[in-house]
Amino acid sequence: MTISSPFKVLHSQGKARRGELKTFHGNIQTPVFMAVGTKATVKAMTPDELKDLGTQILLGNTYHLHLRPTEDLIQTMGGLHKFMNWDRPILTDSGGFQVFSLSGLRKITEEGVHFKSHLDGAPHFLSPETSMQIQIKLGSDIIMAFDECLSYPATPKQVEENSELTYRWLLRSKAAMTRPESLLFGIAQGGLDKKSRIKSIEQITQVDLPGYALGGLSVGEPIHLMHELLYQVTEAMPFNKPRYLMGVGTPLDLVLAVDAGMDMFDCVMPTRVARNGTLFTWQGKVSIKREQYKLDDGPIDRACGCYTCRNYSKSYLRHLFLSGEILGARLNTIHNLYFYMDLMAQIRKAIEDDRWPQFKQECVLRFSARSN
Amino acid sequence: MTISSPFKVLHSQGKARRGELKTFHGNIQTPVFMAVGTKATVKAMTPDELKDLGTQILLGNTYHLHLRPTEDLIQTMGGLHKFMNWDRPILTDSGGFQVFSLSGLRKITEEGVHFKSHLDGAPHFLSPETSMQIQIKLGSDIIMAFDECLSYPATPKQVEENSELTYRWLLRSKAAMTRPESLLFGIAQGGLDKKSRIKSIEQITQVDLPGYALGGLSVGEPIHLMHELLYQVTEAMPFNKPRYLMGVGTPLDLVLAVDAGMDMFDCVMPTRVARNGTLFTWQGKVSIKREQYKLDDGPIDRACGCYTCRNYSKSYLRHLFLSGEILGARLNTIHNLYFYMDLMAQIRKAIEDDRWPQFKQECVLRFSARSN
Numbered sequence: 001m002t003i004s005s006p007f008k009v010l011h012s013q014g015k016a017r018r019g020e021l022k023t024f025h026g027n028i029q030t031p032v033f034m035a036v037g038t039k040a041t042v043k044a045m046t047p048d049e050l051k052d053l054g055t056q057i058l059l060g061n062t063y064h065l066h067l068r069p070t071e072d073l074i075q076t077m078g079g080l081h082k083f084m085n086w087d088r089p090i091l092t093d094s095g096g097f098q099v100f101s102l103s104g105l106r107k108i109t110e111e112g113v114h115f116k117s118h119l120d121g122a123p124h125f126l127s128p129e130t131s132m133q134i135q136i137k138l139g140s141d142i143i144m145a146f147d148e149c150l151s152y153p154a155t156p157k158q159v160e161e162n163s164e165l166t167y168r169w170l171l172r173s174k175a176a177m178t179r180p181e182s183l184l185f186g187i188a189q190g191g192l193d194k195k196s197r198i199k200s201i202e203q204i205t206q207v208d209l210p211g212y213a214l215g216g217l218s219v220g221e222p223i224h225l226m227h228e229l230l231y232q233v234t235e236a237m238p239f240n241k242p243r244y245l246m247g248v249g250t251p252l253d254l255v256l257a258v259d260a261g262m263d264m265f266d267c268v269m270p271t272r273v274a275r276n277g278t279l280f281t282w283q284g285k286v287s288i289k290r291e292q293y294k295l296d297d298g299p300i301d302r303a304c305g306c307y308t309c310r311n312y313s314k315s316y317l318r319h320l321f322l323s324g325e326i327l328g329a330r331l332n333t334i335h336n337l338y339f340y341m342d343l344m345a346q347i348r349k350a351i352e353d354d355r356w357p358q359f360k361q362e363c364v365l366r367f368s369a370r371s372n
Numbered sequence: 373m374t375i376s377s378p379f380k381v382l383h384s385q386g387k388a389r390r391g392e393l394k395t396f397h398g399n400i401q402t403p404v405f406m407a408v409g410t411k412a413t414v415k416a417m418t419p420d421e422l423k424d425l426g427t428q429i430l431l432g433n434t435y436h437l438h439l440r441p442t443e444d445l446i447q448t449m450g451g452l453h454k455f456m457n458w459d460r461p462i463l464t465d466s467g468g469f470q471v472f473s474l475s476g477l478r479k480i481t482e483e484g485v486h487f488k489s490h491l492d493g494a495p496h497f498l499s500p501e502t503s504m505q506i507q508i509k510l511g512s513d514i515i516m517a518f519d520e521c522l523s524y525p526a527t528p529k530q531v532e533e534n535s536e537l538t539y540r541w542l543l544r545s546k547a548a549m550t551r552p553e554s555l556l557f558g559i560a561q562g563g564l565d566k567k568s569r570i571k572s573i574e575q576i577t578q579v580d581l582p583g584y585a586l587g588g589l590s591v592g593e594p595i596h597l598m599h600e601l602l603y604q605v606t607e608a609m610p611f612n613k614p615r616y617l618m619g620v621g622t623p624l625d626l627v628l629a630v631d632a633g634m635d636m637f638d639c640v641m642p643t644r645v646a647r648n649g650t651l652f653t654w655q656g657k658v659s660i661k662r663e664q665y666k667l668d669d670g671p672i673d674r675a676c677g678c679y680t681c682r683n684y685s686k687s688y689l690r691h692l693f694l695s696g697e698i699l700g701a702r703l704n705t706i707h708n709l710y711f712y713m714d715l716m717a718q719i720r721k722a723i724e725d726d727r728w729p730q731f732k733q734e735c736v737l738r739f740s741a742r743s744n
Contacts, residue, residue, distance in 0.1 A: 040691065044698040046679075069666075069691040077669055077687050085683045294441075297449055307418075311457045315449050319412065319441040326416040326698055 007242045015261035018351040023089040023141040024181040031258045033344045034059045034266040040084040044333045047086045054341040057089040059266045063098030071137035079139030091142035094131045097149045128172035136179045145173035147187040152221040159191040163200040185211040194232045201236040213244035234261035252367035270340045274332035277321045280339040293318045306338035379614045387633035390723040395461040395513040396553040403630045405716045406431045406638040412456040416705045419458045426713040429461040431638045435470030443509035451511030463514035466503045469521045500544035508551045517545035519559040524593040531563040535572040557583040566604045573608045585616035599628045606633035624739035642712045646704035649693045652711040665690045678710035
């Protein structure tokens with residue numbers, strides 16, 4: 001029995017794919033970058049501004065929303081879309097990754113994970129069933145299976161046990177996923193070794209689901225190891241299902257992952273580094289606090305069409321940053337998200353136009369260069 | 373020799389006046405509330421958002437801009453309007469008030485004020501001449517004379533000396549004000565005593581200027597003392613010149629001051645308390661963090677037409693506030709500034725329509741009530 005796929009590959013060149021994913025809140029053009037709206041808001045941005053930038057889908061964090069304001073509150077308020085005033089698709093993660101990266105004392109059992117809230121130390125429990133319940137209450141369009149995120153480095157035995165547990169948890173996630181409007185994606189683990197990663201992929205993709213993700217990457221390993229792995233394993237993932245690379249990444253990561261055949265991405269990087277004064281351009285990164293921009297009346301990037309670059313000088317942005325002004329965080333975030341959304345639009349267009357290899361090559365040259 | 377007045381009273385009812393002030397960057401309809409853009413930004417807001425709210429004029433703080441990024445930098449960048457992307461009028465204060473309220477060790481002489489920066493302790497000097505030079509470099513449309521702000525309480529002798537010094541500094545301010553595009557406003561001091569305040573007003577208004585302000589009010593005195601004083605002294609100010617009440621105030625303050633015949637106001641209150649979670653409504657103040665709003669799916673004020681009230685619930689705003697999210701500061705600021713701008717528009721309309729006494733009475737009843 002096969003679930004009719006909400007995804008189709010519209011065009012491909014090499015391994016790179018140009019696709020479309022249908023969800024309850026609208027269709028998503030892939031490859032796509034999902035802006036991260038951790039606590040029911042993409043930091044510093046309104047939903048209208050995100051739409052103006054071409055944001056197609058947001059990611060919400062189950063761990064954070066579970067702790068505060070809680071999924072019950074959000075459900076009572078009409079679901080996450082209504083609560084945060086966002087009517088386009090939302091994907092929620094399973095909470096697993098944040099439990100491992102943020103929470104205090106935790107204990108992993110076959111049943112699930114006991115942990116303490118990073119907010120107040122209160123005890124909590126997440127399992128495949130509770131994670132599904134939370135994401136169902138949030139009303140996500142794409143629900144992620146509950147997995148155990150493996151940290152780097154890991155022994156072969158740890159990798160093996162992690163993959164097996166993640167598989168058993170996927171079966172329980174699927175059994176608990178009762179909301180027909182949502183799409184459940186499975187997550188393959190398997191560390192950085194090609195064989196064990198492919199083994200996990202093959203195991204996970206035995207479960208018929210509308211999409212699959214790679215987890216446990218970009219978690220501290222040398223980044224070239226992830227790049228190499230992607231080229232070796234994506235073809236083990238079904239061609240006709242969306243492939244989501246979780247928590248990745250830099251502009252270079254995105255381009256190489258698309259080149260390896262991945263379709264979906266999310267990362268806090270563009271928004272987080274914006275608030276810290278780092279801005280992406282096609283000529284490299286700009287650290288806005290630098291003395292050299294003190295009297296620079298030019299925009300971050302003369303070729304950029306974002307609101308920030310159309311209206312503000314580097315001198316002004318530097319002043320806002322040094323003064324700790326909220327407007328600085330806003331203008332920097334607008335610029336970086338514009339850069340990411342524009343990059344993804346150019347990626348989609350290059351694949352459509354059969355210019356992918358040339359476009360990829362130009363991106364690699366530009367993004368591998370040293371930052372300003 | 374009289375400077376041709378850029379101000380005219382279009383209509384009046386009782387002491388309340390509906391006027392228009394011409395400046396280099398456009399005409400201002402009075403009574404007007406000036407949003408405070410301390411460090412070349414109204415905290416959390418873009419200029420476009422401020423325009424959408426009907427903001428006619430911003431106030432910039434000479435003290436802050438002098439310390440960082442400095443008036444020389446702003447002049448090099450084309451002036452404050454261009455630097456911060458605001459093409460409507462700007463008024464700058466003289467720096468005097470902030471020197472007294474923010475800076476460390478200071479010494480007042482006939483020549484001016486020596487003080488230390490609150491940022492790094494560096495020594496600085498402000499005088500009528502340096503204050504004018506700074507404001508001229510900023511390119512302000514309305515430049516405030518350099519005065520000594522008296523703190524409350526003060527002895528009759530202190531009040532007397534303060535008024536005399538402020539007068540001598542006004543003469544020096546006028547002599548140093550060499551920019552024809554800017555309007556110089558004088559500031560009367562004189563404390564809370566009717567006689568000494570009127571004496572200062574009479575002294576200051578001997579100097580022919582396009583506008584006059586009352587300083588040293590709302591600096592810690594019981595607020596009814598300011599209200600009483602205003603009714604006793606505004607008529608000592610020229611009828612055909614704009615009257616600016618500096619650093620004031622609450623919605624009730626604004627209504628009573630307009631009733632007493634004042635035209636211009638500024639205050640950090642709507643923006644500052646917004647970031648602290650206090651929201652103005654016609655039914656009183658709302659403290660958004662309160663438990664009672666946890667599951668409240670209604671807007672701050674059902675009758676309000678602002679972006680925040682049209683799109684977000686109190687439950688969501690409470691969540692953003694408790695999570696320390698920038699979007700919370702933004703949405704709260706939008707609401708409070710909308711409230712202030714809408715209040716001023718209603719004040720202007722009520723005077724135009726000869727409904728001022730009734731409108732004032734309704735405002736007094738509403739704004740005097742306890743907050744929620």
